[in-house]
Amino acid sequence: NAGVTQTPKFQVLKTGQSMTLQCAQDMNHNSMYWYRQDPGMGLRLIYYSASEGTTDKGEVPNGYNVSRLNKREFSLRLESAAPSQTSVYFCASSDSSGLINQPQHFGDGTRLSIL
Amino acid sequence: GNSVTQMEGPVTLSEEAFLTINCTYTATGYPSLFWYVQYPGEGLQLLLKATKADDKGSNKGFEATYRKETTSFHLEKGSVQVSDSAVYFCALSDWENLFFGTGTRLTVIP
Numbered sequence: 001n002a003g004v005t006q007t008p009k010f011q012v013l014k015t016g017q018s019m020t021l022q023c024a025q026d027m028n029h030n031s032m033y034w035y036r037q038d039p040g041m042g043l044r045l046i047y048y049s050a051s052e053g054t055t056d057k058g059e060v061p062n063g064y065n066v067s068r069l070n071k072r073e074f075s076l077r078l079e080s081a082a083p084s085q086t087s088v089y090f091c092a093s094s095d096s097s098g099l100i101n102q103p104q105h106f107g108d109g110t111r112l113s114i115l
Numbered sequence: 116g117n118s119v120t121q122m123e124g125p126v127t128l129s130e131e132a133f134l135t136i137n138c139t140y141t142a143t144g145y146p147s148l149f150w151y152v153q154y155p156g157e158g159l160q161l162l163l164k165a166t167k168a169d170d171k172g173s174n175k176g177f178e179a180t181y182r183k184e185t186t187s188f189h190l191e192k193g194s195v196q197v198s199d200s201a202v203y204f205c206a207l208s209d210w211e212n213l214f215f216g217t218g219t220r221l222t223v224i225p
Contacts, residue, residue, distance in 0.1 A: 004158070040217055041217060042204060042215035042216055042217045042218055043159070043204070043215040044215075045212070045213065058212075059212070090158050090159065092158070092159075103159075103161075103213070104161050105158075105160075105161075106157075106158030106159040106160065107158050108156065108157050108158050109157075109158055
């Protein structure tokens, strides 16, 4: 009964370092999403994947890359971290029966700080 | 463009008080509307939704009615509990994108 699992939960990076945030869902959902949550700004979509093998840019894709490795997994990579990428990152999934971009299940988040 | 505006918090209520969190939207066409809830330390959970005008979404004692004439989707609960303390997000989907409000923090005190 795991739902959406994100790792790690916390991470501190130095400017310029790279890292990958991992996300996996066990609900056989087609669609997966990456959001960032910043104070006073709600959630903003970084990238999404409507199905295995496809990815699309969201509202704030710059500085990020994603990989939909298989139906279960959707990773988010920061190639060269910047302080502006300090945020809480959420992965989400949905069965999106006809409604693109309606995430139903969210992970618990990854709190990322970049110094 | 499409957007959602929700009342700023924080909101503090006593247990069993009536709750209203206002949400208004701007959209072209016929969007779907949602409320999400985020409990401390957790991700968001879909609380309720409405896909067309005059629809009422409801779940866990919460309700919201899709009002096209006032472009609103206010969240209400008749009697809040301490366990309802969380951040509530209004959201709009135009079938291509999902737009979130900035969130309203609710604290319910015994």
